Amino acid sequence: MNNSIVAIVPASGIGHRASNEQNDIPKQYKKIAGIPILRHTVTKLLLDSRISHVNVIIKQDDCFAEQILDNLNKVNIIKCGGKRRIDTVYNAINLINLNKNDWIIIHDAVRPGFSINCLTKFIDQCLYDKVGGILAIPVIDTIKKGSIRVHHTINRDDLWLIQTPQMFRFGLLKKALSIAIQNNLPDITDEASAIEYIGHNPLIIKGSISNFKITWPEDFALMEKLYGF
Numbered sequence: 753m754n755n756s757i758v759a760i761v762p763a764s765g766i767g768h769r770a771s772n773e774q775n776d777i778p779k780q781y782k783k784i785a786g787i788p789i790l791r792h793t794v795t796k797l798l799l800d801s802r803i804s805h806v807n808v809i810i811k812q813d814d815c816f817a818e819q820i821l822d823n824l825n826k827v828n829i830i831k832c833g834g835k836r837r838i839d840t841v842y843n844a845i846n847l848i849n850l851n852k853n854d855w856i857i858i859h860d861a862v863r864p865g866f867s868i869n870c871l872t873k874f875i876d877q878c879l880y881d882k883v884g885g886i887l888a889i890p891v892i893d894t895i896k897k898g899s900i901r902v903h904h905t906i907n908r909d910d911l912w913l914i915q916t917p918q919m920f921r922f923g924l925l926k927k928a929l930s931i932a933i934q935n936n937l938p939d940i941t942d943e944a945s946a947i948e949y950i951g952h953n954p955l956i957i958k959g960s961i962s963n964f965k966i967t968w969p970e971d972f973a974l975m976e977k978l979y980g981f
């Protein structure tokens with residue numbers, strides 16, 4: 753029997769760093785090339801037909817997502833966003849009913865710049881891995897530690913900048929997130945951190961710079977240029 757692949761798109765953030773104004777709309781709802789970023793992301797994920805559903809996770813009081821995702825098939829909107837990104841994903845995992853060997857693919861709402869080719873290759877490789885994997889790009893700049901002055905330089909061999917998608921089996925991810933949250937694991941900014949915490953080593957799959965996370969105000973224009981409009 754084939755295991756299903758279900759996507760989770762955490763979209764419950766406020767986009768504080770990306771905003772120049774108070775009371776701005778969250779960054780995932782801003783438009784690039786005339787289309788809200790969240791819709792770009794969800795539409796692209798659905799282009800890989802192995803993904804059976806995309807679950808978009810929003811805040812309880814969100815009043816944007818339903819209209820933005822109107823007319824898209826295979827999309828569920830779940831209102832269970834949490835305080836941190838990891839809480840949003842964990843809340844969603846607890847509401848989704850899957851077999852333990854089914855796959856969950858988590859992708860940030862604000863990373864619309866991945867290519868379909870990259871997504872397809874990522875899924876191809878994860879499906880044959882016993883743990884699952886993450887997309888990443890190698891560090892190319894010199895890395896230093898310090899605050900006002902440099903303390904020391906860090907060897908950048910084997911250092912990676914981690915992106916999403918991240919893909920794990922439902923049972924393993926649920927267990928890992930539950931243990932990480934119960935143990936108050938600090939700095940848990942992605943799903944792989946929870947998987948590592950319980951002793952597994954996710955596969956690293958090389959991504960691309962175009963899949964950057966829209967984080968700062970200037971990122972919207974940069975992403976729009978990449979889209980080629």
Ligand SMILES: Nc1ccn([C@@H]2O[C@H](COP(=O)(O)OP(=O)(O)OP(=O)(O)O)[C@@H](O)[C@H]2O)c(=O)n1
Pocket residue numbers: 761762763764765766767768769770780809833834835836837838840860861862965966967
């Ligand atoms: N409590 C949260 C926080 C973040 N996210 C989602 O996680 C992704 C990546 O997070 P990030 O870029 O940090 O988004 P924000 O938290 O919105 O940004 P900021 O920290 O600048 O406020 C985004 O799709 C965001 O909507 C989420 O679902 N729930």
Ligand SMILES: C[C@](O)(CO)[C@H](O)COP(=O)(O)O
Pocket residue numbers: 837860913914915916941942943965
């Ligand atoms: C999951 C992630 O996108 C990988 O780079 C990232 O860690 C999320 O960042 P956040 O700013 O901590 O939400």
